[in-house]
Structures are given as structure tokens and as C-alpha cells.
Amino acid sequence: MIRKSLFSTACASLAGLAVLAGCAASTQPASTQAENHGWIKDEVADSYVYGYPLVLMAMAHNAAVGNGDAQPGQAPANTLRHAQAQPAAGAANPSTPDVDTLASNGWLDLSAEPVVVTLPDARGRYLGARALDMWSNVIWSSAGGANPRAGSAKAQTIAFVAPGWDGTLPKNVQRVDASSVNVWLSVRIQSNGPRDLTAVKKLQRAIRAVPLSVYTGDERGSSMATRGGPADTAPAAAPAARVAALDANGFFNELADALKDNPQSPADPHALKMLADLGVKPGQPVKLPGGAADAIAAGLADGRARIATAPANALTANGWSWLGDDVGRYGNDYALRAYAAYAQPGSGTKDDEVRPTVTVDSGGQQLNGANRYVIHFAAKALPPVRAFWAITAYTPDGALPDTGEARRSIGSRDRLRRNRDGSIDIYVSANSPGKARAENWLPAPDGDFKLVMRLYEPKPEATDGSWQPATVERQ
Structure with a gap:
């Protein structure tokens, strides 16, 4: 039997993250909290679930782009790194690598100006593209609209725009408003085995990702590098392992730093209030509650266990499990996200x-x-x-x-x-x-x-x- 327990109220939708969704919660006055650290454990766990996607994406971005001097396996911003061979046996980074498509991944930097992405006509071959914000929400997908198949079959041009940009785009360029200045772009092209690689590489070379000024000046390829090898700019096993290795202080400092430039959209004052209770404020050094090491450690362990547990609105049938309608666009469903x-x-x-x-x-x-x-x-x-x-x-x-x-x-x-x-x-x-x-x-x-x-x-x-x-x- 299929199990699909959709959340009927804002409180229920968070599956244990009631405070984050704005549900009523009671916080004890500071004077009564000295001997009762239960609230600290709960808020550490809830905040870990809330902030995990942002911390993971921030680490994936830093690992993929580097600090201006790209190392092997890295690529500068606005550059796509193309997988041009099937993953090898024993490959588990990322986990369960896709053998049906070859990926082109890259991080777009919208801080100076919009970045224009051009996708070729795949001529009947599957080509799926998506862009994610720093909270792992899908802000654009080639499979969007009433007829998803049309999105991946035809050529199209998309401009990703940072918050507050009010310029003019060329005609026939689709505008996508991002919630932050960094966006992760992933393009997957159907691959039918080793003999099909030439056709896939030709399509990969036709993908462009350039700043708007380059696009309008038609300086083809001046800001686009074609890099062969693993398409490892995705948030994969290495960043996940680094996040898992963080203690509470390290995790929340990473979260505070990432929150500075990546506020959640729409804003959630309840989540920010809970973080502030723990001494976590955007862009500031973290000061976790003193004298509560055990409660903090227990909350961190609880948060780690929650993110590894399928939420109630996952689908299950005949032993299989998968994510349903809400995947990719999560709203306040922090457990699913x-x-x-x-x-x-x-x-x-x-x-x-x-x-x-x-x-x-x-x-x-x-x-x-x-x-x-x-x-x-x-x-x-x-x-x-x-x-x-x-x-x-x-x-x-x-x-x-x-x-x-x-x-x-x-x-x-x-x-x-x-x-x-x-x-x-x-x-x-x-x-x-x-x-x-x-x-x-x-x-x-x-x-x-x-x-x-x-x-x-x-x-x-x-x-x-x-x-x-x-x-x-x-x-």
C-alpha cells in the first residue's frame, strides 16, 4: 500500500519542527532555564534540520569554485564542468551516480550582473536542466510548465537575475529572479553508452553560461570554459561528509556565515528567533548557551538523525520509497527539504x-x-x-x-x-x-x-x- 501522509496544517507539515513553521511554542524565561536545558536540545535539533541544506550548499559551492585559483576538480564561477565519460566502477561520489545521463554542473555568480544560460535544441534527446538556490529550492527547471517535454526538447535562453536587479534583458530571454547571488546549475543529457559520447559532447559544447554584458556583446565563449572530467561541482559526498564532521559550534558558525548573504525567501522570523535564542545571528560569531554542552550534543545528534529519516510525506510502496509532489519546492516543509x-x-x-x-x-x-x-x-x-x-x-x-x-x-x-x-x-x-x-x-x-x-x-x-x-x- 502506498503511504502518503500529506500535512494538513502548518504545524503538522514540519513533522516535529513546529516552532519553525510559526506554530505556538512556549520558551521559558531565562531565569528558569538554568536547570532545564530541554529547550536547548530541541532548538538545536530543529535549527540543524532548518539550516542543513544551506550549510551543505555553501560547502559545496566553496569546494567547487575555490578561492579564485581553481584546483583540480574545481571550476571558476559561471563555468560549467562537463562529465564526458561514464562513472567508473566503485564510484560512490556522488552516491548512486547516474549512468543514464552525463551532467554539466556549475555555479553562477550574479553579484555583478545577470548570467545568461543558453541551452541547445536536443533534437529529441533528453536534456534536463535545473537551477537551485542556496537553500536547495529549484528556482527554474526546463521541465516546468504545462508541457514538461517541450522544455527539454527546444533551444532556450534564460537570464538568472540577482535580487534587486532592475535592468533590461534582450528580447526572447527568459528572466528568472534568484533569491541569492549564487545559483547552482545542473544540465543532464541522455547518454546511450560509450559509442554515444560524441553526440553528447557536441551538445555540451553548445551550452553557454556568460554574464549579460558578454552575451549582449556576442563575445562567444569568453567567459565559458569547457572542462572535461567528472562533473563534480554538485553538492555530493565530499561536502556532505564535511558537514557531518562539524560539531555544533562549527555547524552553526557555518550557518551564521551563510545566512548573511542567503536569507530564506520568504523570510521566517520564527526560525531566526529560535537561532537567536541559541546565539546564532547572521554574519556574527556564534555564542551557544553556556553550561549546556550535553543538551547541545544531544540536540545535534537528534538533528543528524532527523535529516537521515524519510519524512511522513515520502511515498512508499512494495518496498520502494521516493519523494512526491513537494520535492524541489519545499515552502516551510523543512523536514522534507x-x-x-x-x-x-x-x-x-x-x-x-x-x-x-x-x-x-x-x-x-x-x-x-x-x-x-x-x-x-x-x-x-x-x-x-x-x-x-x-x-x-x-x-x-x-x-x-x-x-x-x-x-x-x-x-x-x-x-x-x-x-x-x-x-x-x-x-x-x-x-x-x-x-x-x-x-x-x-x-x-x-x-x-x-x-x-x-x-x-x-x-x-x-x-x-x-x-x-x-x-x-x-x-
């Missing part, structure tokens, strides 16, 4: 991509390559997409297994053998299920593993709870 940043950094909207994940079979047992599994899709229950869908196997920590020359994902782009009734059976195991089933076989690691199903430009039923991924049955 933090979980998405932790588990699926760079998440798009419900129109961009959906990623159901499963770790157990229909009997609740951990998936293991020593067993053989079948995923049976009824003819009318295939993953609902406008573009394509695929399933990939990973080790439990999100690394790609070494499958040699065998396929690394399986899905709608493959010539899958259908049953007489139009249904499809996908076979998953470490060893081949035999010649008759080879066309529908997804190789798995020898040991424990998990499956990630990607729906590119999903239809509404993929996120509104009316569609269920098929069960993983052990044979």
Missing part, C-alpha cells in the same frame, strides 16, 4: 525526475546478488514517464558494481522482451539468468545491493501516489 538535501542532493521538482529506491525484496529480506529476483511490470503499469526510465543496481553505500562489459542499467531504451500480455519481467542477479532471459537481465553485485529506478520527466501519477513500482520478488 533537509532529507532531500541529505539523501538526494540537487533534487529537481516532480516534473524533473523521480528516484524510487529499494533495498529489500517482497519478503522484507535484504537484496543480495546470490539470489535471483524478478520485477514484473504489468502492461499498463510501466513506470509513467514522458522521457525514459531505467533501473540501476548499486552496492549498499551507493557505489557502482563492476559488471565488466555487461549493462549497467536497464529500462525503456533497451529492447526488452515482452510477455504475450504486454507485461515485462526484469531479472536481477549477479549471475546470468540464462540466454532466454538475457535481454531483460540487470547484473547485480555479488553481495548486498540496492536498486534505484529513475523516471526522467515523470508523469503526474509517479508523484501523486496513484502509481506503484512493482515488487522485487525472489525466485
